[in-house]
Amino acid sequence: MSKSNLKQIKQKLEDERLLLIEKLKGNDLSIDDSETPDPVDLAVRNYSKNVQLAVSENESRQLTLIDEALRRIDDDEYGVCLNCEKPINPKRLAAIPWARYCIECQELVEQGLIDDEE
Ligand SMILES: [Zn+2]
Known part of the structure; x- marks a missing residue:
């Protein structure tokens, strides 16, 4: 797997993760592709809101898989x-x-x- 491929996959995982977190919050999605919010900032903000909310099993499971995949990328085991x-x-x-x-x-x-x- 090439580094640039891996970078793309990582980006995709991070995007998907943010979408899931939005879904888990139960909010309407209003993602504007032309906007590029700081992903770290967004993730932190969404995460802290998210912990208090009930989560759907499927979505939280997928979130776990995504977190795992991101960890495997960092560990070079992806x-x-x-x-x-x-x-x-x-x-x-x-x-x-x-x-x-x-x-x-x-x-x-x-x-x-x-x-x-x-
Ligand atoms: Zn196999």
Whole structure:
């Protein structure tokens, strides 16, 4: 995985994270693509508001996956399947940047054949 690809993925994860945090707050989304708010500032602000609110299970789970993926990028472990430890297909990562497993292992997880770590 090239550095610039990784940077793009990281950006995508961070954008998605902010969107989720907005959703979890239960607010209407009014994201203007032409605006580029400081992501750190936004994240901090949204996070502190967010903690007091009830969160939807799916969205908070996805937020966890996104946080995990961001941590793996920082740890240089991103893009590797958590089960078979093979590289995950870049196309899959482009579509689902928070994917934990390669396609083969994801199917096994969905069939209950391997344990999804949690
Ligand atoms: Zn795998």
